[in-house]
Amino acid sequence: METTASTLSRKAQIDQTATALFRTRGFAATSMRELATALGIEAGSIYSHIRSKEEILHRICFRMADQFFAGFANATQDDTQPAAVRLRRAIESHVRVLTLDVAASAVFLHEWRHLSEAARNEFLTLRERYEVNFRRLIQQGIEAGELHAPDAAFAALTLLASLNWLPNWFKPDGKLTPDDIAHRLADQLLLGLAHS
Amino acid sequence: METTASTLSRKAQIDQTATALFRTRGFAATSMRELATALGIEAGSIYSHIRSKEEILHRICFRMADQFFAGFANATQDDTQPAAVRLRRAIESHVRVLTLDVAASAVFLHEWRHLSEAARNEFLTLRERYEVNFRRLIQQGIEAGELHAPDAAFAALTLLASLNWLPNWFKPDGKLTPDDIAHRLADQLLLGLAHS
DNA sequence: CCTACCGATCGGTAGG
DNA sequence: CCTACCGATCGGTAGG
Numbered sequence: 001m002e003t004t005a006s007t008l009s010r011k012a013q014i015d016q017t018a019t020a021l022f023r024t025r026g027f028a029a030t031s032m033r034e035l036a037t038a039l040g041i042e043a044g045s046i047y048s049h050i051r052s053k054e055e056i057l058h059r060i061c062f063r064m065a066d067q068f069f070a071g072f073a074n075a076t077q078d079d080t081q082p083a084a085v086r087l088r089r090a091i092e093s094h095v096r097v098l099t100l101d102v103a104a105s106a107v108f109l110h111e112w113r114h115l116s117e118a119a120r121n122e123f124l125t126l127r128e129r130y131e132v133n134f135r136r137l138i139q140q141g142i143e144a145g146e147l148h149a150p151d152a153a154f155a156a157l158t159l160l161a162s163l164n165w166l167p168n169w170f171k172p173d174g175k176l177t178p179d180d181i182a183h184r185l186a187d188q189l190l191l192g193l194a195h196s
Numbered sequence: 197m198e199t200t201a202s203t204l205s206r207k208a209q210i211d212q213t214a215t216a217l218f219r220t221r222g223f224a225a226t227s228m229r230e231l232a233t234a235l236g237i238e239a240g241s242i243y244s245h246i247r248s249k250e251e252i253l254h255r256i257c258f259r260m261a262d263q264f265f266a267g268f269a270n271a272t273q274d275d276t277q278p279a280a281v282r283l284r285r286a287i288e289s290h291v292r293v294l295t296l297d298v299a300a301s302a303v304f305l306h307e308w309r310h311l312s313e314a315a316r317n318e319f320l321t322l323r324e325r326y327e328v329n330f331r332r333l334i335q336q337g338i339e340a341g342e343l344h345a346p347d348a349a350f351a352a353l354t355l356l357a358s359l360n361w362l363p364n365w366f367k368p369d370g371k372l373t374p375d376d377i378a379h380r381l382a383d384q385l386l387l388g389l390a391h392s
Numbered sequence: 393c394c395t396a397c398c399g400a401t402c403g404g405t406a407g408g
Numbered sequence: 409c410c411t412a413c414c415g416a417t418c419g420g421t422a423g424g
Contacts, residue, residue, distance in 0.1 A: 026309065028224035032419060045393045047420065110306065113222065138389070147389045150380060157365060158358045158384055165357030184346060188354055192388025193334070193343045194280065228403060241409045243404065 011049045013039060018056045023103045027057055027114040057111060058119055064108035065126045067097045072133055083141035088186050090137060094163050095182035102167040109164055131156055147190075159189050207245045209235060214252045219299045223253055223310040253307060254315055260304035261322045263293045268329055279337035284382050286333060290359050291378035298363040305360055327352055343386075355385050 008016065017038045021030045032053060036043040050056060071093035076086040098105045112123050135156040141147030149155040163185060170181070204212065213234045217226045228249060232239040246252060267289035272282045294301045308319050331352040337343030345351040359381060366377070 024309075026222065026224055028222055029310065031417075033417085042394055043419085044395080044397095044421075048393065053419065113220075114225065141389075149384060149389055154380060155384060155389055157361060158381065159389070161361030162354045162357045164361075165353060169353060184350060185354065188345060188351060188388075190389050192384075192386050193337075193345055193351055193355070194386040194388075227401075229401085238410055239403085240405075240411080240413095244409070249403065 014046060014049055015056060015059060019060055019101075019103045019107055022057065022060070022111055023106045027053075027107075027111040054114070054116060054119075057107070057114060060104055060107050061112050061115065061119075061123055062126075064097070064101075064104055065123070065130075067100075068094065068130055069126075071097050072130065076133075076137065082146055083137055083144055084146040084190070087134075087137045087141060087147075088190070090134065091159070091163065091186045091189070092179065092182040094160075095166065095185060096178055098163065098166050099170055099172070099178035099181070102170050102172070106167040109167065131160065134160060162189060210242060210245055211252060211255060215256055215297075215299045215303055218253065218256070218307055219302045223249075223303075223307040250310070250312060250315075253303070253310060256300055256303050257308050257311065257315075257319055258322075260293070260297075260300055261319070261326075263296075264290065264326055265322075267293050268326070272329075272333065278342055279333055279340055280342040280386070283330075283333045283337060283343075284386070286330065287355070287359065287382045287385070288375065288378040290356075291362065291381060292374055294359065294362050295366055295368070295374035295377070298366050298368070302363040305363065327356065330356060358385060 014035070018030070018035055021035060021038065025034075032046060033043045036046055039046070072090050075089035075093040078086070081089075112120060115123055135152050138147060138149065138155050138159075139152040142149060142152060147155075166181070166185075176184075210231070214226070214231055217231055217234060221230075228242060229239045232242055235242070268286050271285035271289040274282070277285075308316060311319055331348050334343060334345065334351050334355075335348040338345060338348060343351075362377070362381075372380075
């Protein structure tokens with residue numbers, strides 16, 4: 001009952017601090033001692049809140065996955081819209097999730113390989129399903145004559161790759177808002193660089 | 197003199213085996229014992245050929261950087277060509293370097309953060325310079341009316357992000373040759389997904 | 393949340 | 409290239 005909106009639980013603090021460390025130094029190169037020091041406590045104390053180092057990574061990765069899925073579902077649920085419009089909205093949603101927490105996004109994108117094999121397989125299945133969602137949207141757009149691409153799978157991979165580079169350079173306090181960026185990315189990917 | 201074209205020097209063997217391990221398990225999570233086992237020797241023996249674990253990573257990263265720069269210079273040296281054509285050739289060169297050794301490319305793209313601070317700074321300076329090369333090419337294309345984009349820097353980042361995702365899915369024995377892929381990528385990035 | 397500690401493993405070296 | 413080893417550090421635990 002002491003907890004206010006601005007006070008993170010100790011567990012949430014651990015997650016947040018670990019996210020920043022995992023992002024800059026990598027999961028394997030980050031020690032629990034470093035994490036403890038950053039939190040201002042002793043290494044052993046962390047284990048009253050979590051079971052293992054991997055558990056933190058697991059939570060970060062799967063929380064982000066949930067957000068991407070929820071955002072996509074919400075952005076594309078309106079079937080009355082053309083596929084190209086729904087694709088635009090899906091792109092905007094993806095960018096919004098990425099920019100809301102760039103550190104967690106970077107961990108989600110790069111550190112999943114350090115999950116245990118079982119968790120890693122589950123993670124990759126989710127990622128594959130998410131890619132299929134984009135692929136299907138592009139495929140629908142092709143069939144409706146709104147989009148053109150020799151291969152929807154290829155197009156989906158390229159599109160997501162462009163979006164996922166964002167955590168590498170996005171600064172929350174920059175001139176461009178997440179929505180500005182989303183629009184530019186969508187324009188560039190949909191319209192191309194060549195003058196028409 | 198025993199060395200034939202198909203026989204790698206021990207040092208080259210170490211680099212190659214380490215590249216594969218660094219790629220799948222990450223630099224920090226790969227131990228010198230694992231590397232030794234993969235080579236069929238004892239851990240201590242590696243140090244007759246190299247000075248440190250980081251030296252291997254250093255060589256992989258900077259060798260790839262050299263290849264990207266050499267390829268770009270070669271692809272864009274003909275000033276009589278339009279900027280859009282030179283950009284296409286630069287894309288093809290980049291894809292060629294990536295596909296020639298996807299494992300080394302993946303290490304180059306993801307593991308540079310484990311270089312020592314001095315080497316890391318040098319590496320990032322090179323990467324920045326490479327990106328500027330693409331940015332300038334795009335800028336020239338915009339000024340010549342061959343390309344259109346609200347921001348050349350933004351366009352360059354997005355373009356390279358799409359290309360650099362390649363090592364994550366490219367299979368050397370797949371149906372598409374590197375040149376096929378380069379053409380498709382160039383088409384998609386230059387022409388866009390939207391029907392014109 | 394701390395103190396004190398566990399066994400395991402790390403990168404690297406000396407001497408042959 | 410191996411054997412034998414170094415000091416340091418790792419993730420994690422017991423007991424308070």
